[in-house]
Amino acid sequence: MTGNGDSTDTRASSRVTRRTLLKAAGATALTAGVVTATAPSAAADAGPFDAIVVGAGYAGGTVARELTARGMKVLVLEARDRIGGRIEPGTLAGQHVELGGGWFGPGQNLVARELSRYSLTTREDIHTTRMVMPGVGGGFQSHSPQEAGARLNTLFADFYAGSERYFERPYEPLHRKDLLASVDSLSLADRISQLHLSGVDHDWVSGATSVFAGGNRFGSLTGMAQWYQLAGGTYDQFLSVMSLLPEGGMISVLERMLAESGATVSLNSPVTAIRERGGLTQVEVSGGRVYKAPVVVVATPVNMWSTLTFEPGLPQVYADAAREGVGVPHATKLWLRVRGTSEAVSAQAPEGAPILLLIPQAQLPDGRLFVAFTGPSLNVSDPAAVRAAVRGLLPEARVVDYRAKEWHKDPYARGGWGLRRPGQLLRQLPRIQEPFGRVVFAGGDTASGWHGAFVEGALESGFRAADQAAAIAG
Numbered sequence: 001m002t003g004n005g006d007s008t009d010t011r012a013s014s015r016v017t018r019r020t021l022l023k024a025a026g027a028t029a030l031t032a033g034v035v036t037a038t039a040p041s042a043a044a045d046a047g048p049f050d051a052i053v054v055g056a057g058y059a060g061g062t063v064a065r066e067l068t069a070r071g072m073k074v075l076v077l078e079a080r081d082r083i084g085g086r087i088e089p090g091t092l093a094g095q096h097v098e099l100g101g102g103w104f105g106p107g108q109n110l111v112a113r114e115l116s117r118y119s120l121t122t123r124e125d126i127h128t129t130r131m132v133m134p135g136v137g138g139g140f141q142s143h144s145p146q147e148a149g150a151r152l153n154t155l156f157a158d159f160y161a162g163s164e165r166y167f168e169r170p171y172e173p174l175h176r177k178d179l180l181a182s183v184d185s186l187s188l189a190d191r192i193s194q195l196h197l198s199g200v201d202h203d204w205v206s207g208a209t210s211v212f213a214g215g216n217r218f219g220s221l222t223g224m225a226q227w228y229q230l231a232g233g234t235y236d237q238f239l240s241v242m243s244l245l246p247e248g249g250m251i252s253v254l255e256r257m258l259a260e261s262g263a264t265v266s267l268n269s270p271v272t273a274i275r276e277r278g279g280l281t282q283v284e285v286s287g288g289r290v291y292k293a294p295v296v297v298v299a300t301p302v303n304m305w306s307t308l309t310f311e312p313g314l315p316q317v318y319a320d321a322a323r324e325g326v327g328v329p330h331a332t333k334l335w336l337r338v339r340g341t342s343e344a345v346s347a348q349a350p351e352g353a354p355i356l357l358l359i360p361q362a363q364l365p366d367g368r369l370f371v372a373f374t375g376p377s378l379n380v381s382d383p384a385a386v387r388a389a390v391r392g393l394l395p396e397a398r399v400v401d402y403r404a405k406e407w408h409k410d411p412y413a414r415g416g417w418g419l420r421r422p423g424q425l426l427r428q429l430p431r432i433q434e435p436f437g438r439v440v441f442a443g444g445d446t447a448s449g450w451h452g453a454f455v456e457g458a459l460e461s462g463f464r465a466a467d468q469a470a471a472i473a474g
Helices: 058-068 109-117 145-159 188-195 199-213 221-231 235-240 252-261 302-307 316-324 383-393 424-428 455-473
Strands: 020-023 028-031 034-037 051-054 074-077 089-092 095-098 122-124 130-134 140-143 244-246 264-266 271-277 280-285 290-293 296-298 309-311 332-339 345-348 355-364 367-374 398-406 439-441
Touching (some): 051 058, 058 074, 058 455, 095 367, 109 455, 130 145, 145 235, 188 199, 199 221, 199 355, 221 424, 296 455, 355 383, 367 383, 439 455
Parallel strands (some): 020 264, 296 439
Antiparallel strands (some): 020 028, 028 034, 271 280, 332 367, 332 398
16 A cells, blocks of 8 residues: 555565576566566476475475475465565665564574574664553553553563463473363453453553454464463563564565575466376466476465365365464554654554554654554555544654555455464364375464464474475475
């Protein structure tokens, strides 16, 4: 979206220098950021392939690099006209912005290893100088970051009480399966109800959790409690995992992964069907072209599985996940160019508010950029509504331009970042991580550790899927 509410796609395309990066369903090659025409059958002519990867996000990029490192010839099929999946770079006011995933964090060891591998640095995000939080009577009140942080730490210590036991080993989420049985069915809304919070405390907690869940009745308590324990078991530590900005943007590591892999990447190639025939997998893309390989890795969001035809049909655990979804049902990221204030102020509102969270970003000569996460009640196609929503949190702010990405409306995401629904942890793991015939599944939505919303989980699943795919391919 732009400030006039018209829907647009980012034009900050990824630059990947590699042997062949094919565009327009194999009709165009992109090399060193330069697009040149090739024959429509270019991807097919580059075969035969030892493995096909569906999806050119972080999970797919990890699989491609790891398989080519084992001497396998890999084809990556990507539905979009860019790499990245739920990572998408863009621009606003001449500044680089992240329309999708926006941060790495300390303590995420796979990410740290990749940054080191490619000699990439990170910088800390903007430090907030003031926090606007829900107040008495439905209004808002300013707090120092120290005051608000202390109160949030106390509230969420109560909210996640017991999670240090049922996630005693948070990277092994089923270690205390016996304790999980009583909590995995709870939604975030259920847990909020259990605590009988006062009005202001309720608003502080409900707003903070609904940002991540796309609605507290959708997200599971165990999903967020696992993130909380992975981060170290305090709310400060949890917030810190969304604090590091990588050199070159969030796409930078993935660009280098694919460059190193030398895999053939075909953009604008949405997969429609995956069939097993005679010891091979046949992968059909829109328009009817079929590619074949001994193994295929599906590295798409779980929400996309229901759009694919699988033959034979998926077993129950995969079919249930495809029907229920894992990507949050509402996920809109809104970048704002604001005048009238240059203060690095953040704001949080209760669940149901038009804007749930507002975070300061780059300071500009005449104001500041902010990034916001909205609730379903805000129509981001209506500039007047956007301006009013921002003024409701920061009365002095005047929105002069904005850009929005509605991930739940993206045809190749069909939802936002992943967060398990109530009951999914015990019903899905570990079976959803296992191959089905010659089909392997990858993606942060199926990770054991930093599942769903974090690149760390995509990397974890990519390494696992590469091992499985190599074993199947022989």
